[in-house]
Amino acid sequence: MSTGVDTPTVSGGAVPGGPGAAGGTRPARARRRTDWGRVYTIAVLAWLFLPILFMVAFSFNDPAGRHNITWQGFTFRWYQDALAYPDLNQAMFNSVSIALLTMVISGALGTLLGLALGRYTFRGKQLTNLVMFSAISAPEVVVGAALLSTFLMMNVTTGYWTTVVSHVMFCVSFVAITVRARVITLDPRMEEAARDLGAGPFTTFRLVTLPLLFPAVMSGGLLAFALSIDDYIITSFVSGDVTTFPLWIWGATRVGIPPQVNVMGTLLFLVGVTLAVVNVINSRRKR
Amino acid sequence: MSNREYTPYVLVLPAWVWLALFFVVPIGGMLSLSLTTGDVITGFQQSFEVGNYVDAVSTYWEQIVRSLFYGACATVLCVVIGYPMAYWIAFRGGTHKSTYLLLILLPFFVSFVLRTISWRFLLADNGVLLGPLKSIGLIPADLAVLNSSPAVILGLAYNFLPFMVLPIYAVLERMDARIVEAAHDLYAGRIQAFLRVILPVSLPGVFAGVLMTFIPTSSDYINSSVLGGTHNTMIGNVIQTQYLVNNNYPIASAITFVLMGLLLVGIFSYARALGTERVMEVHT
Numbered sequence A: 001m002s003t004g005v006d007t008p009t010v011s012g013g014a015v016p017g018g019p020g021a022a023g024g025t026r027p028a029r030a031r032r033r034t035d036w037g038r039v040y041t042i043a044v045l046a047w048l049f050l051p052i053l054f055m056v057a058f059s060f061n062d063p064a065g066r067h068n069i070t071w072q073g074f075t076f077r078w079y080q081d082a083l084a085y086p087d088l089n090q091a092m093f094n095s096v097s098i099a100l101l102t103m104v105i106s107g108a109l110g111t112l113l114g115l116a117l118g119r120y121t122f123r124g125k126q127l128t129n130l131v132m133f134s135a136i137s138a139p140e141v142v143v144g145a146a147l148l149s150t151f152l153m154m155n156v157t158t159g160y161w162t163t164v165v166s167h168v169m170f171c172v173s174f175v176a177i178t179v180r181a182r183v184i185t186l187d188p189r190m191e192e193a194a195r196d197l198g199a200g201p202f203t204t205f206r207l208v209t210l211p212l213l214f215p216a217v218m219s220g221g222l223l224a225f226a227l228s229i230d231d232y233i234i235t236s237f238v239s240g241d242v243t244t245f246p247l248w249i250w251g252a253t254r255v256g257i258p259p260q261v262n263v264m265g266t267l268l269f270l271v272g273v274t275l276a277v278v279n280v281i282n283s284r285r286k287r
Numbered sequence B: 001m002s003n004r005e006y007t008p009y010v011l012v013l014p015a016w017v018w019l020a021l022f023f024v025v026p027i028g029g030m031l032s033l034s035l036t037t038g039d040v041i042t043g044f045q046q047s048f049e050v051g052n053y054v055d056a057v058s059t060y061w062e063q064i065v066r067s068l069f070y071g072a073c074a075t076v077l078c079v080v081i082g083y084p085m086a087y088w089i090a091f092r093g094g095t096h097k098s099t100y101l102l103l104i105l106l107p108f109f110v111s112f113v114l115r116t117i118s119w120r121f122l123l124a125d126n127g128v129l130l131g132p133l134k135s136i137g138l139i140p141a142d143l144a145v146l147n148s149s150p151a152v153i154l155g156l157a158y159n160f161l162p163f164m165v166l167p168i169y170a171v172l173e174r175m176d177a178r179i180v181e182a183a184h185d186l187y188a189g190r191i192q193a194f195l196r197v198i199l200p201v202s203l204p205g206v207f208a209g210v211l212m213t214f215i216p217t218s219s220d221y222i223n224s225s226v227l228g229g230t231h232n233t234m235i236g237n238v239i240q241t242q243y244l245v246n247n248n249y250p251i252a253s254a255i256t257f258v259l260m261g262l263l264l265v266g267i268f269s270y271a272r273a274l275g276t277e278r279v280m281e282v283h284t
Helices: A002-006 A009-014 A028-032 A036-057 A086-119 A125-137 A140-153 A160-185 A188-196 A201-230 A233-238 A245-252 A259-286 B002-033 B051-092 B094-109 B112-122 B130-135 B149-174 B177-185 B190-219 B222-227 B235-245 B249-274 B279-283
Strands: B036-039 B043-046
Touching: A036 A259, A036 B051, A036 B094, A036 B112, A036 B149, A086 A125, A086 A160, A086 A201, A086 A245, A086 A259, A086 B002, A125 A160, A125 B002, A125 B190, A140 A160, A140 A233, A140 B002, A140 B190, A140 B235, A140 B249, A160 A201, A160 A233, A160 B002, A188 A201, A201 A259, A201 B094, A233 A245, A233 B235, A245 A259, A245 B112, A259 B094, B002 B249, B036 B249, B051 B094, B051 B149, B051 B190, B051 B235, B051 B249, B094 B149, B112 B149, B112 B222, B149 B190, B149 B222, B177 B190, B190 B235, B190 B249, B222 B235, B235 B249
Parallel strands: none
Antiparallel strands: B036 B043
16 A cells, blocks of 8 residues: 555646646656556556466467366467367357447447437436446346346347347446547537538538547447457346357366467457557557 | 427437336346246246245355455455555556556456456466475465465456556546645645545545445356355355256345345445445446
């Protein structure tokens, strides 16, 4: 606890324009000392990345038996043989297609909801906020159990589409919050100008509002994709006989997880790293 | 003008319908299911059977207490580990702030299940971490970390740490540095400035963080199944087994409601104790 507290708060406060503007300027005495705050932060980050490092390393391991636990030797074999398990491929395909559908549907619904919440006052706004808050903070096991109870009582067979519907449900609030944050900062005069120039409400939305909101819609959509592809608990309740990537891994733990899982996990992680790097470069360029 | 008045309702309608059908109705459906009797073969009768709740609590009180305890421990760990980190990134991160935040979020691109299973291999009795330490005699050869409550609590803290760091960071980052400056001008030392100025301002962030870690950690069952062995089952394991293995829906939904009720009571008493009544505004 004390490491963070001991870093001189004076320096953060001495820079005018708020802590956000503190970029790079550090008092001379801090330069000579070890910045324990940085050491600490990097140590915690290392802890966060440790299991991922393990996963990546063991995607190159050449295990002796069915259990990919101890290091035996380096191989590229699993990358060449990545698609060796048809049901794992199917699970991966299900995960990706469910995540894409979730991204599109919750992206559309969430954008409209976020727009309404950010721009208008209407009856039921407080209630909407309350329901969104509950949907986000309700424990996953509760949401999964509730959805399964309802599907059971309505005699709906659980499977692919019940999974999509459930994923959209828990993602829509996240998209709405992301979009609302952006709507609040938008200049309403932009839309007024479009209307003054004779654009109807739909044209205004398509040509002015949506392009301005696009970055928020994209990040909301990506968040929905990430939440959907990673979900285990809710999916395990509502997916019936359909298997997704996390569900397949869970099922494989009893018999030993094949290195192909590490390979797919590593590739997914690389996609994430690429997205993050692109994001950083983009924001650097804008500056 | 009337066109304008309808606009917000048209915009929210699809999401309203979706949230109503697949969130509000299911929670209500589960309440009604928790008051039924019967089984999968003979069907369930709506008998307003309150006994399900009595059964649920008396049978599973041990798991309930354990879940709340593990959740609380993991949450405290997250505050202790996460606060200094959020503080350092917010005040001293400089131009690399967004990079640090991305690094905190990046692990999410690897499946939660996969990361937790990786910990199982990392912490194995003769695995990558303990094996070398044992062979050079730094720790006793019969030391086992897996299948213990510390393993579960560490796993929970590991998985939910970002949910603590981000809200605290968000509050500290927005903070007006001139307030801290003013404190120093008024002869407050570093520790005093932290305790009396920075900490109170950051409390809403800590509150949101606690909410976002305590709820998922106390209802999680992945960590206890993967890292806890057979003696550390939590209430989530019970719900999952009763629903998906035993198909004992009335009892299962009763336990689920007990869990939800306990979390709600916890959240509101915590909100009162902290004086934060605008729970929702902090969160959303």
